[in-house]
Amino acid sequence: MMPIMFMEDNRVFDISGNAYAVFRIPEHPYAFMPLVKKKEYITDTDVAFSSFVQDYHLYLLTKQKSAKQLQQQLQGLSKLTGWEEQSQFAVKKFEEEQPFDRINFICVPLKKRTVSKNTEEEFSDVVRQRMVNIWRGIKDVKDKFSKSDDVLPYDVLESSRRQSEELYNDTLSLFKGIAPATIHETEWWLKKGYYRGLSDPELMIPSPFPAQVIKKSGAMAIRPIRNTFLTISDKAVRERLHYMKIHHGLEEASYQTFYTVLKTPSEIDYRNPTGEEWIFHIAEKLKFPVDVAIHVRMESQEEAKPKVDRKNKIAKSQIREYQDSDSDAADEFNQTQVPEELTEEMSNVNSLRRKFREFRQPLMHSTTVFALGSDSYDGLKDRMSQFKEVARKHVIVVNPATDQKKMWQAFYPFGEKLPLQWELPMDPGVLAAAAPFAVRTLGDPIGFYLGKLLTGRVVMMKPDRPALELQRTGAILICGVMGSGKTVLMKSIMYHMLQLGAYGFTNDPKGDWAVFFEHPKIKKIGKIIKFTPGSDTVFTPLRLAATLEGCYEAAFGVLELILNHSNSELRNVIIGEILSKVYETDKWDMFTFEDVAQEMANNEISPLRKENLDLVISQLKQLRKHGTGRMIYGVDTGKHLFEGNRFICAVTRGLSIPGRSASRSEWSYNERLSVAMLYAVITLALRYLMTLPGDVLKALAWEEFWFLKRFERGRQLYNEALRLSRSEKMTPIMASQNPTDIESSDDDDDDVTGLFGWKFMLRLDSKKQVKYALHELMGLVDEDPEDWMNDFTSKYKDGAGLVSDPEGRIGEMQVEILDQNLMKYLKSTPPEGVVQYDKAAVEI
Numbered sequence: 139m140m141p142i143m144f145m146e147d148n149r150v151f152d153i154s155g156n157a158y159a160v161f162r163i164p165e166h167p168y169a170f171m172p173l174v175k176k177k178e179y180i181t182d183t184d185v186a187f188s189s190f191v192q193d194y195h196l197y198l199l200t201k202q203k204s205a206k207q208l209q210q211q212l213q214g215l216s217k218l219t220g221w222e223e224q225s226q227f228a229v230k231k232f233e234e235e236q237p238f239d240r241i242n243f244i245c246v247p248l249k250k251r252t253v254s255k256n257t258e259e260e261f262s263d264v265v266r267q268r269m270v271n272i273w274r275g276i277k278d279v280k281d282k283f284s285k286s287d288d289v290l291p292y293d294v295l296e297s298s299r300r301q302s303e304e305l306y307n308d309t310l311s312l313f314k315g316i317a318p319a320t321i322h323e324t325e326w327w328l329k330k331g332y333y334r335g336l337s338d339p340e341l342m343i344p345s346p347f348p349a350q351v352i353k354k355s356g357a358m359a360i361r362p363i364r365n366t367f368l369t370i371s372d373k374a375v376r377e378r379l380h381y382m383k384i385h386h387g388l389e390e391a392s393y394q395t396f397y398t399v400l401k402t403p404s405e406i407d408y409r410n411p412t413g414e415e416w417i418f419h420i421a422e423k424l425k426f427p428v429d430v431a432i433h434v435r436m437e438s439q440e441e442a443k444p445k446v447d448r449k450n451k452i453a454k455s456q457i458r459e460y461q462d463s464d465s466d467a468a469d470e471f472n473q474t475q476v477p478e479e480l481t482e483e484m485s486n487v488n489s490l491r492r493k494f495r496e497f498r499q500p501l502m503h504s505t506t507v508f509a510l511g512s513d514s515y516d517g518l519k520d521r522m523s524q525f526k527e528v529a530r531k532h533v534i535v536v537n538p539a540t541d542q543k544k545m546w547q548a549f550y551p552f553g554e555k556l557p558l559q560w561e562l563p564m565d566p567g568v569l570a571a572a573a574p575f576a577v578r579t580l581g582d583p584i585g586f587y588l589g590k591l592l593t594g595r596v597v598m599m600k601p602d603r604p605a606l607e608l609q610r611t612g613a614i615l616i617c618g619v620m621g622s623g624k625t626v627l628m629k630s631i632m633y634h635m636l637q638l639g640a641y642g643f644t645n646d647p648k649g650d651w652a653v654f655f656e657h658p659k660i661k662k663i664g665k666i667i668k669f670t671p672g673s674d675t676v677f678t679p680l681r682l683a684a685t686l687e688g689c690y691e692a693a694f695g696v697l698e699l700i701l702n703h704s705n706s707e708l709r710n711v712i713i714g715e716i717l718s719k720v721y722e723t724d725k726w727d728m729f730t731f732e733d734v735a736q737e738m739a740n741n742e743i744s745p746l747r748k749e750n751l752d753l754v755i756s757q758l759k760q761l762r763k764h765g766t767g768r769m770i771y772g773v774d775t776g777k778h779l780f781e782g783n784r785f786i787c788a789v790t791r792g793l794s795i796p797g798r799s800a801s802r803s804e805w806s807y808n809e810r811l812s813v814a815m816l817y818a819v820i821t822l823a824l825r826y827l828m829t830l831p832g833d834v835l836k837a838l839a840w841e842e843f844w845f846l847k848r849f850e851r852g853r854q855l856y857n858e859a860l861r862l863s864r865s866e867k868m869t870p871i872m873a874s875q876n877p878t879d880i881e882s883s884d885d886d887d888d889d890v891t892g893l894f895g896w897k898f899m900l901r902l903d904s905k906k907q908v909k910y911a912l913h914e915l916m917g918l919v920d921e922d923p924e925d926w927m928n929d930f931t932s933k934y935k936d937g938a939g940l941v942s943d944p945e946g947r948i949g950e951m952q953v954e955i956l957d958q959n960l961m962k963y964l965k966s967t968p969p970e971g972v973v974q975y976d977k978a979a980v981e982i
Contacts, residue, residue, distance in 0.1 A: 425594025
């Protein structure tokens with residue numbers, strides 16, 4: 139039975155009325171961070187540890203989500219059958235590899251008060267007895283426990299509240315982002331020990347904690363309603379030689395084991411403290427949950443220095459003994475030199491003495507316990523083997539027999555004391571350099587299954603989370619050479635977004651999307667429109683937007699590309715005048731545009747203006763006969779070309795795209811028409827999506843986005859799509875072979891690199907591209923591209939790569955498609971039973 143009387147806000151009161159304040163310390167995205175940021179984080183943590191000279195407890199716990207819990211969360215995101223199908227695939231995956239998050243707590247004992255009927259001397263005996271009852275089961279103590287008449291005076295509650303607030307606002311504020319734990323977070327922490335290796339427990343304690351207000355000896359007090367708290371620890375616990383078994387009903391049980399640390403990296407260079415992150419590397423490299431408890435006892439510089447001086451004298455004396463010893467004796471024991479342990483101990487002592495002198499450094503005594511759990515004994519043994527393999531690379535750990543109960547209680551502040559020999563004296567920087575609050579994680583708490591880190595952790599994506607929860611844009615950047623999995627990833631994201639109820643658009647410059655539109659779920663909502671030479675598609679470029687101003691701007695952008703190859707200022711003025719007159723009529727199409735241009739030419743008296751008008755009319759007549767140009771001669775019906783469709787694919791394969799290095803003045807006539815067509819297509823897509831209600835999820839996928847940046851109006855639309863994505867609840871998905879395509883050009887000072895939430899760097903085969911990806915996009919400025927070339931050219935393939943999420947966390951991950959039937963439609967090769975022709979895909 140937990141020896142707890144009451145809970146209020148972030149405070150827990152034991153059965154003797156002593157209070158503990160519980161705070162949450164945020165997880166730090168440490169993996170693949172630049173060296174300067176790692177140093178800064180470790181230094182800040184060192185300062186926080188060194189400034190808090192008090193005993194306290196750190197609990198680095200994992201919150202393991204069950205497949206059932208995730209299924210309930212997923213079901214709430216969409217009611218579409220396609221989403222339900224994908225959710226079932228994800229749930230099955232979660233059953234195999236349950237995802238988990240890390241939650242960090244710091245628990246600080248407040249000033250002790252004896253306020254119950256138990257005296258201070260009796261407290262330890264009472265606590266010990268009640269903790270022993272855990273191992274026997276609690277049925278025999280329920281009645282006595284629930285009838286307890288322990289009370290808490292109001293002045294004690296008020297005193298603990300003030301102490302907790304002072305801690306939060308003063309010393310503990312050095313732990314960046316720290317916050318008082320909620321009562322439900324505190325309940326979860328107390329229950330966690332019983333469920334290690336199992337799905338998370340349900341939270342049942344109401345907030346506020348139920349209690350009766352009473353008067354005792356003329357003072358106001360409360361009597362907690364204790365039955366409520368029985369829900370925390372109603373389990374039977376059995377201790378074995380090297381593990382524990384906690385029964386949850388007849389069939390389910392939690393198997394747990396514990397390791398304590400006997401030796402850590404002892405000397406950390408304060409000028410370069412990275413490279414010894416022993417807690418981070420152990421807890422975050424494994425794909426299963428590992429919990430960590432750290433009991434900290436701090437001594438001020440004044441208290442610690444005499445002890446270290448004594449230790450220094452002993453070490454010197456021992457060294458002299460070895461140096462002065464008889465050589466024959468030394469040879470007999472094969473000790474012709476001073477043992478390495480003694481010289482290392484001497485070095486550690488000297489380091490601590492220097493820090494006492496230079497920095498007035500306090501001394502930290504820490505006891506560290508790692509906890510593993512599983513739902514079976516065989517599963518626990520497998521995890522023990524994996525844990526030891528990783529741990530031995532960083533520290534010395536031991537799994538002591540007969541001490542498992544004490545180690546289980548190490549995750550609470552009121553358990554039995556751990557053996558003193560497990561306590562390690564250290565510079566606080568040693569614990570700070572262990573990166574205790576750091577995590578190696580990626581993605582969103584809930585969403586569709588995206589894949590997993592190469593270390594095995596699950597990665598999920600919820601495309602609208604950046605805008606709704608993180609207050610930032612959620613654009614997605616995907617870079618990778620042909621065959622890297624770039625297009626498959628784009629299609630997968632688009633498919634899941636459509637099943638979440640999104641409206642979508644994609645361009646298809648290579649003919650890769652036709653098979654995707656044969657998927658039964660996409661076929662019902664999708665429409666392919668070909669903007670290629672010889673197609674039957676016609677539209678009016680004078681109605682590309684929802685407003686008159688938008689239509690004018692978009693039409694001018696299309697027509698000046700076609701009709702003004704020399705970028706003549708007079709020609710642009712004339713185009714603008716024609717458009718203004720057209721928009722005064724009821725028909726906004728090229729037929730009206732031609733009529734207005736001809737009328738203006740007939741009445742023009744200026745030879746130069748008439749010459750330009752005649753040239754415009756001549757070009758318009760050529761357009762009607764051109765395979766690409768003829769598409770803009772659609773009759774104005776007053777409707778948007780995409781209207782009434784959930785998902786549009788604009789096929790642009792076959793258009794003559796200018797080379798990357800060709801200037802606008804070098805574009806051929808066909809290339810100018812192709813650029814104008816692409817500009818019309820992206821304008822149609824943006825204006826259509828932006829006319830949808832603000833609460834509708836939208837997805838805009840654009841392959842080879844580099845081309846939009848080749849001309850001014852294309853850059854404007856590209857920037858607009860990224861900048862307005864948050865307010866429009868739109869997720870732009872931009873893909874290209876080269877990461878450098880995102881780089882601002884000489885005539886474009888608007889850097890949009892920071893507007894991308896997700897960044898996928900898949901297979902790359904150029905050192906220049908790898909360097910830009912690492913340094914500019916991922917912020918890994920210390921990394922040598924040469925060291926990464928093998929990863930990017932060999933290791934990263936078929937959807938594997940270096941990924942950054944909207945919170946700036948970086949990880950190596952593998953994209954996974956769980957639905958193999960869907961996978962057939964994500965590839966460019968038609969699935970069995972479907973033959974793809976040039977115009978359509980038909981069943982056979």
